[in-house]
Amino acid sequence: MKKDDKALKRKLRQEKKCKKMAALLEISKLNEEDRMKRNGQTDTEEPPAKRLCVQEPELGPRGKPKLHGNEYLKLKQLIRERAAKVRVLPKFRLREMGEAATLKVDKEERIPLFLADIQHLLLYSQLGHHSSYAPSRWCQLDKFNRLQHTNVLIVENFSLHHFQSCQNAFEYIESNFPYKLEIISSEASLVQDLVSVPLTGQQTKTFTSQYGSLENAVQNSFQVFDRIKGVFPISKSDSGESLSLPKSDKFPRTQLLLSGWQMIEENFPMPVKGLIERKYAGYVLTKDCYKDVTPFSPMFGVDCEMCMTTVESELTRISIVDETDTVVYEELVKPDAPITNYLTRFSGITPKMMKNVTKRLEEVQNDLRRILPADAILVGQSLSNDLHALKMMHPYVIDTSVIYNITGDRKRKTKLQTLAREFLDMRIQEKKSGHCSTEDSKAAIDLVKLKLQNDIGFGDAVLTNISTQVGCYIALGNPNFATSFLKQITRVEKTAQIISHENILLKYRHYTFKENEPESNKITCRSGKGNKSIIEKFNETCNNYSFNIAHVVIPEDELKNDSAGMCEVVGKWVENVHARTKEFELCVVIFAGHKEHGNGCCFISLKRPKYRINLNDGTS
Numbered sequence: 036m037k038k039d040d041k042a043l044k045r046k047l048r049q050e051k052k053c054k055k056m057a058a059l060l061e062i063s064k065l066n067e068e069d070r071m072k073r074n075g076q077t078d079t080e081e082p083p084a085k086r087l088c089v090q091e092p093e094l095g096p097r098g099k100p101k102l103h104g105n106e107y108l109k110l111k112q113l114i115r116e117r118a119a120k121v122r123v124l125p126k127f128r129l130r131e132m133g134e135a136a137t138l139k140v141d142k143e144e145r146i147p148l149f150l151a152d153i154q155h156l157l158l159y160s161q162l163g164h165h166s167s168y169a170p171s172r173w174c175q176l177d178k179f180n181r182l183q184h185t186n187v188l189i190v191e192n193f194s195l196h197h198f199q200s201c202q203n204a205f206e207y208i209e210s211n212f213p214y215k216l217e218i219i220s221s222e223a224s225l226v227q228d229l230v231s232v233p234l235t236g237q238q239t240k241t242f243t244s245q246y247g248s249l250e251n252a253v254q255n256s257f258q259v260f261d262r263i264k265g266v267f268p269i270s271k272s273d274s275g276e277s278l279s280l281p282k283s284d285k286f287p288r289t290q291l292l293l294s295g296w297q298m299i300e301e302n303f304p305m306p307v308k309g310l311i312e313r314k315y316a317g318y319v320l321t322k323d324c325y326k327d328v329t330p331f332s333p334m335f336g337v338d339c340e341m342c343m344t345t346v347e348s349e350l351t352r353i354s355i356v357d358e359t360d361t362v363v364y365e366e367l368v369k370p371d372a373p374i375t376n377y378l379t380r381f382s383g384i385t386p387k388m389m390k391n392v393t394k395r396l397e398e399v400q401n402d403l404r405r406i407l408p409a410d411a412i413l414v415g416q417s418l419s420n421d422l423h424a425l426k427m428m429h430p431y432v433i434d435t436s437v438i439y440n441i442t443g444d445r446k447r448k449t450k451l452q453t454l455a456r457e458f459l460d461m462r463i464q465e466k467k468s469g470h471c472s473t474e475d476s477k478a479a480i481d482l483v484k485l486k487l488q489n490d491i492g493f494g495d496a497v498l499t500n501i502s503t504q505v506g507c508y509i510a511l512g513n514p515n516f517a518t519s520f521l522k523q524i525t526r527v528e529k530t531a532q533i534i535s536h537e538n539i540l541l542k543y544r545h546y547t548f549k550e551n552e553p554e555s556n557k558i559t560c561r562s563g564k565g566n567k568s569i570i571e572k573f574n575e576t577c578n579n580y581s582f583n584i585a586h587v588v589i590p591e592d593e594l595k596n597d598s599a600g601m602c603e604v605v606g607k608w609v610e611n612v613h614a615r616t617k618e619f620e621l622c623v624v625i626f627a628g629h630k631e632h633g634n635g636c637c638f639i640s641l642k643r644p645k646y647r648i649n650l651n652d653g654t655s
Contacts, residue, residue: 125619126177127641129214133173136216138195138636147217148173150228153625153637154520158232160185160621161524161582167235185582185621188573188612190605191225192589196632201602207610212624212638220628220635226542226586231262231517238518249516250294254287257552261295262517267306267430269325269545280330284487287330288412291433291483291491295515301437303419304428319400321429326410327550328431334358334412336480338472339421340382344372350396350424351384354472355406356480362473364406367392368399383471400427415479416451435482443496451475454482458494519547524582525557532559532576534569535586570608574615585612609638618642 129137135146156170163179170176195217198205208215234242239249242259246252252259280287298305304315340352349370355363367384369392377384403425407413412431415421422429436448441457455461455478463474486493521531521543533543540560548554559580563569566587573585587608594601609624616622621641628635 124178124643125181125621125641126643127174127214127621127639129174130171133214133216136173136218138199138215138217145217147219147634148637149219150225150625151233153218153623154229154232156639157185157187157582157623158520158523161529162527165527167232167238167518167523181619182621183617183619184577184580185623186573186577186612186616187582187584188609188622188624189225189229189584189586189627190589190608190625191587191627192591192594192629193605193626193635194220194629194632195626195634195636196629197594197598197602197605198626198636201599204599204602204606205609207606207613208624208638211613212622212640214639216637216639218625218628218635218637220630220633224542225627226539227262227546230520230543231260231546232520232523233262234259234516234518239516242516250297251290253294253516254290257549258518258522260517260519260546260549262515267320267325267428268323269327269430283484284330285489286487286491288332288334288433288483288487289328289330291438291486292328292412293432293434293437297437298419298432299515301417301419301434302423303432304422304426306428315426315428318426318428319404321403321407321411321427322409324409325430326408328410328412332410332412332431333408334414334433334480334483335363335407336476336478337413337415337418337421338476338479339424340384340472341424342370342374342378342382342384343376344370344374346372348424350399351382351389352472353399353421353425354476355403356473356476358480358484360477360480364402365473366394366399366402368394368396371396383466396426400425403427414476414483416454416475417448433483435479438486439482439494440497441494445497451478454478454494458482458485517546521547521558521582522555525555529581530557530559530579531582531584532561532580533584533586534561534563534572534576535584536569536588537562539586539588566608570611574611577612577615578617613640616640616642 132146133148134140135144136148137145152170152173155166155168155172156174156176158166158168159170159176160179160182198208202209234249242249242252242256246255249259253261293301293303295305304318306315306318306320334357336356338354339350341348342351343349349372350368351370351374352367354365357363367388369389374389377386377389379385410431411429412433413422413429414433414435416435418432418434422432435451435454437445439449439454439458440447441449441453452464455463459478459481461478461481463471463478482494521533525531533540535543540562543560544554547558554560561572561576563572566589569585569587573583577583589601589605612624613622619642622639624638626635626637
């Protein structure tokens with residue numbers, strides 16, 4: 036039974052196949068009839084005579100004729116030559132972090148780069164593997180040694196907002212700069228962030244071993260700069276500082292100044308963006324602009340007394356004395372909130388003293404801004420507390436609690452009362468009526484004068500054992516101290532030039548050359564009378580230097596009155612600078628950002644020759 040079923044199924048399958056073949060044959064006949072009708076033929080017509088076949092060239096996978104013999108060998112040789120040339124060309128590409136910062140990424144998901152990232156690329160383009168930092172976090176630059184020049188255009192007060200709001204003015208950028216990225220605007224100083232290179236771990240170890248501390252390296256070498264101090268508006272003097280000292284001093288008083296790093300550690304108020312808006316709201320600078328400090332800069336002893344109010348501890352008395360112990364300013368101050376505790380035992384303030392006081396903190400601030408010189412050095416014990424009470428910020432400070440130490444431990448501060456007794460043979464702060472701010476300020480200034488009459492290690496148990504201090508700077512980088520970007524790139528056979536306004540050039544010099552240091556002939560600073568002049572001078576001389584910076588500043592009023600017109604002008608500047616950039620050269624344009632319109636942007640172009648193979652003349 037089973038055998039019969041199998042035979043039946045096999046027979047049915049064969050019949051189905053036959054039917055399918057018959058149907059396929061019928062369809063083929065119908066298709067042939069349709070083809071003949073379309074061509075105007077009938078069954079009776081004879082098929083057209085066959086034409087003489089011409090052998091067509093054999094085609095490759097892409098539809099191009101295949102080459103044989105000598106032509107093939109010639110093409111192969113040209114391809115090899117082209118590959119050899121391309122291999123040595125400089126190449127630039129973005130890594131994942133760089134791709135995340137490009138303008139093609141949605142604004143909400145974009146991760147902007149820092150100006151330091153651009154600095155690392157510029158540094159690497161000149162020094163390659165010998166640079167202290169590499170841009171490997173966000174990009175890769177190959178064959179850096181094949182780059183002829185690096186050209187940088189910086190447009191200050193111009194932002195990503197201006198670029199995106201006026202796209203028609205920047206068509207040249209769209210077509211000639213393949214890499215467009217958002218960058219975070221500089222928080223402190225654009226020039227500082229660009230041309231001061233934070234110390235690496237190895238540099239920190241080297242300078243600390245050589246000079247004992249990074250603070251000493253700042254004072255005694257031409258290589259190390261204090262970056263934190265750069266947040267204050269200091270106008271660098273063109274004249275060199277005198278090498279002489281006051282008759283009473285054995286060493287420069289500038290060596291006793293707290294570094295920016297120490298000011299941060301000691302909680303001094305600093306004009307750092309972000310902190311001013313939050314932590315230091317209402318604080319003011321003692322001057323709008325400061326002069327460089329010298330061994331002859333005047334010192335002023337400062338001491339403040341505070342009382343408790345319904346809000347917090349507030350200023351109620353201030354005393355300032357000069358180097359002759361003469362009182363130059365003495366005022367009682369009425370706090371904004373009612374006093375709840377006079378703290379008489381410590382402050383010396385009584386209700387009777389404050390009865391008719393009308394002087395307010397704002398008036399005291401204005402008085403000090405008028406009285407203090409632009410290079411004044413403020414002296415005090417734990418001076419940060421006094422400056423917080425005054426709600427004022429100052430760059431040049433000497434703190435007796437730092438320069439004097441009898442414990443051998445920087446974290447353990449010695450009281451002013453103890454220092455005065457041990458070193459000045461003075462007894463202060465012993466009256467039952469409380470402290471006297473004039474007495475305390477005199478003691479502080481006298482302690483500094485005494486130290487200057489001896490040596491920098493006098494009264495400091497920490498400095499007398501400098502080997503213990505070296506151990507604190509293990510090979511970790513220190514962002515608060517830096518070396519000069521321009522000095523680094525010109526330490527090899529490289530040259531650099533900066534073309535900008537004179538006030539901008541002062542900032543470049545401040546972070547490149549220190550007092551009494553002659554300017555290097557490898558670094559040229561050239562000033563222009565205006566932005567147009569700066570671009571013209573750049574175009575005339577950029578081929579004479581390995582590294583070029585043109586730094587222009589957009590005036591606020593021009594940007595506000597004619598934003599579209601300024602965009603057109605900036606677009607022309609970019610076109611001119613890029614047109615002067617030749618093959619094997621890197622061109623970087625930086626729109627530095629705007630305080631109201633937000634972050635900036637960066638455009639990068641690496642010009643490379645295009646090699647094309649031509650079989651006719653045998654070139655590639």
